[in-house]
Amino acid sequence: MSHDIPISDLLPTVLKEIQEFNEGDLTLKHITLEGLDAKGRYKVYNTIDTQYSGRLTYEKHSHSSGQQKQAFLILKKKTGATDEIMIRKPLVDHLTVLSFKKYTQLPLPLTNNMFFDYYLDVLDPYTGCRATFAQFFRDIEAHETIYKLNDRINRISENIIHYLIEHPSVQAFKQRVFDEEMAFIQASKYKSKTTVYTPENHDKLFISVDINKAYYNVLKHYYPEIFRNSATWQEFVNTFCDEQLITTLSSSKFLRLITFSKASIRKSTNSLSEYFIHKVLHEMSVPYDKIVMLSGDEFIIPYDRDMYDNLFGRYHGTFFKVLAFRLVKLPKYNYFVKEHFSPTDESVIIHRELKYIPQVFIMQCIKQYEGKAILEVDRKFMAETSFVATFDKSIF
Known part of the structure; x- marks a missing residue:
């Protein structure tokens, strides 16, 4: 690199x-970082x-020349890197990725927009994030910018x-005590x-019963007038949006929970959610020793087709949600996938959920579950210093 290049042009030149x-035939190159x-x-x-992940590696070097210390890189092309994905040019900026993650709580190992498109592809079968992001982008376009x-x-x-606070x-x-329920x-x-x-529940079948949008539905059960005669939470929110609705x-769910928390409603609704769940157990005479989990607004019992049909027919709807699932434990760790299946055919999986998987390992766990190669990009994460870092090897 010529020493005649102005300082302002050094970075683009490098x-x-x-x-x-990257595009040429050389497999090794020295690049000076002087200046x-x-x-x-x-x-x-x-x-x-980011941009050349899976294709290039580099080593940092420096040497002294007189009183000056000169820094340079040794760039190398990776061999056998054909299995690595090609990182596409990012289509969105960093703030858009951060905002989308905030509103959806999507488990992104990095909020680096360079990897965002890849993460959407991998996570979509578990979260439906492709369609959600498409709607988010439409909301941005309707408001001109992400800031607006x-x-x-x-x-x-x-x-x-x-x-809500003033209603x-x-x-x-x-102020209500709810003596009967308590x-x-x-x-x-x-x-x-x-x-x-x-671990002992690996590959077992279960039924879960929980309350849909518990804070909203419990409060609406007692005081429906709060929600302006709206049939759903979405309809209620839309009454505040005038003509320009915001689906995001x-x-x-994140914004809904924040809303009820700031309105100081969650404590009472938590106790009442427990009441409604216990009521279902009593009405169905579920044997206590059959309960695998009972916590807050949900209970889980072993799968039985007749019990599932009874629960689904009697309770599944806008207030309760009744689901059948198989629990799959990943190797080595207590990380799980819930495979929701069709009761008419247990081999037909209609939805999958990732459970208790640390965000930093989410890509590796998905690839392990799917039986696919864990690539270098799957091992990337955000270090404490806000740098992109890469685990030396897979956790599996």
Whole structure:
């Protein structure tokens, strides 16, 4: 690299050299970083780690020449890298990725927009994130920019919270003691059992019963007038949006939970959720020793087709949700996948959920579960220093 290049052009020149090396026939190249400050060098390292992941590796070197210390890279092309995915040019900016993750709580190991498209592909069968992101992007376009969308979501959310706090029926709900319901729980023969996610439950079939949108449905059960005669939470949220609806806002579980938390409704609804779940157990005369898990707004029992049909026919709907699933434990760790199956054919999986998997390992676990090769990009994560880092080897 020529010493006559202006300082402001050094970084683009280095990045251009890296691009030409990647596209050319050479397998090794020295690239000087002389003249680049720490920020510029970080940009170089990050570009190689992201844009050329799976294709290029580099070693950092320096040598002294008189009183000056010169930094340079040795770039190498990876051999046998044909199994690595090609990272496509990012289609969205960093703030868009951060906002999408916030509203959806999508388990992204990195919020680096360079990997976002790849993550959507891998996570989509488990989360439906492709369709969700398409709607999110439509919401952005309707508001012109992500900044305007975020601002409007924040303003409407605050309006909903204020409405709930000030509503007379919400205040009555907070002050109400619910003696009958609390006495029912106290007298119940069913006691909490904490988890189904244990190694001995691997490959077993279960039925789960839980409350849909528990905070909303429990509050609506007692005081439906709070929600302006809306049939669903989404419809209620839409009443605050005027003519320009925001699907991202009305469908976000994260924003819904934040709303009820800030309105100080969650404590009472948690206790009442427990009451409704216990009531189902008593009405169905479920033997106590059949309960695998009983916690809050959900219980889980071993799968039995007749019991499933009875529960589904009697309770499944807008208030309760009744599902059948197989629990699959991944090797070595207590990380799980719930395979929801069709009761008419247990071999037909209609939906999968990832459970108790640390976000940093989510890509590796999906690939392990699917029987696919774990690539270098699957081992990437965000280090504490906000740098992109890569595990040396797979956890499996």
